[in-house]
Amino acid sequence: MNKKDYDLLIIGAGPAGLCAGIYGARAGLYTAILEKKIPGGTMTLTDLIENYPGFPDGVAGHYLGELMKKQCLKFGVEILNGEAKGIIKEGDVFYTRLENDTIRSRTIIIATGSSPRRLNIPGEEKFLGRGVSYCATCDGPLFKNRDIAIIGCGNSGLQEGRFLQRFVRSITFVEFLPRATADKILIDHFKDKENIQFLLAHEAIEIMGGSNVEGIKVRDRKTGEEKYINVNGVFIYVGLIPNTQFVKDTLEMDEQGFIITDEELNTSISGIFAAGDVRAKKIRQVVVACSEGAQAAINAYHFLNR
Numbered sequence: 001m002n003k004k005d006y007d008l009l010i011i012g013a014g015p016a017g018l019c020a021g022i023y024g025a026r027a028g029l030y031t032a033i034l035e036k037k038i039p040g041g042t043m044t045l046t047d048l049i050e051n052y053p054g055f056p057d058g059v060a061g062h063y064l065g066e067l068m069k070k071q072c073l074k075f076g077v078e079i080l081n082g083e084a085k086g087i088i089k090e091g092d093v094f095y096t097r098l099e100n101d102t103i104r105s106r107t108i109i110i111a112t113g114s115s116p117r118r119l120n121i122p123g124e125e126k127f128l129g130r131g132v133s134y135c136a137t138c139d140g141p142l143f144k145n146r147d148i149a150i151i152g153c154g155n156s157g158l159q160e161g162r163f164l165q166r167f168v169r170s171i172t173f174v175e176f177l178p179r180a181t182a183d184k185i186l187i188d189h190f191k192d193k194e195n196i197q198f199l200l201a202h203e204a205i206e207i208m209g210g211s212n213v214e215g216i217k218v219r220d221r222k223t224g225e226e227k228y229i230n231v232n233g234v235f236i237y238v239g240l241i242p243n244t245q246f247v248k249d250t251l252e253m254d255e256q257g258f259i260i261t262d263e264e265l266n267t268s269i270s271g272i273f274a275a276g277d278v279r280a281k282k283i284r285q286v287v288v289a290c291s292e293g294a295q296a297a298i299n300a301y302h303f304l305n306r
Helices: 015-026 041-045 061-074 136-143 155-164 184-189 286-304
Strands: 005-011 031-035 078-081 086-090 093-097 102-110 114-116 147-151 170-175 196-200 202-209 213-220 226-230 233-236 240-242 272-274
Touching: 005 015, 005 093, 005 286, 015 031, 015 041, 015 061, 015 102, 015 286, 031 102, 041 061, 041 136, 061 078, 102 286, 136 155, 136 233, 147 155, 155 170, 155 184, 155 233, 170 202, 213 233, 272 286
Parallel strands: 005 031, 005 102, 031 078, 102 272, 147 170, 147 233, 170 196
Antiparallel strands: 086 093, 093 102, 114 240, 202 213, 213 226
């Protein structure tokens, strides 16, 4: 069992969690970050982040995550590997339950972020890893000189499309809404590109193939017409699902499962804060997550020193 008592336990090592670690440790709190995968979170899956301050030419997500991790370690943050299974409060102490361990802390910041939302259509599960992907940086090179489809025309879909362009022969973007919702600079990038096709007001209804993806079936939402498109890969960017299963019966959440907080990032339980993409809010960006991580750590410090 983990016998240490931390002032601050941060669950999740994405940008919000790592920044919370920096601020918590610098404030003199005995701080640990619990992460089940690798520090950096989903940020590490992004090839190029162009809107993070201080990097005029952009910065690779995995590199930015590594820099934040090093900064945490420099200030004495302990980074623990494991997955939170639940939280119990007894008196003034929180017990975070893991698979075979328990971590004690006086405050908690939940910064577990979110995971890609699935389409839940025929073929999606069958062809996962055989043409279906949620990560361009991970799988893009596998589709060199191939035709692919990207489902979703928000910032994530078009940003990852820019990365995939360097490998693939063509991209067909499929968007459920009648317009792309990405930033104008991303939309403009694809204008007049001969190997790019946009199918707006269309929905993917089936992913098809033999041993690997060979095509997708889409439906025109205006006419109801269905058509088959030959592609070898399908990259899906249709939103996010919050990683809050372990506190679903503990904290107040909205109907989508995002944690509800006040302006000071307090959750419905005093002493537990939330930061980053796990929160119920409108804007989800790396720089916003960093800001919230810092704010949550400062508020945790003040909570402990009241």
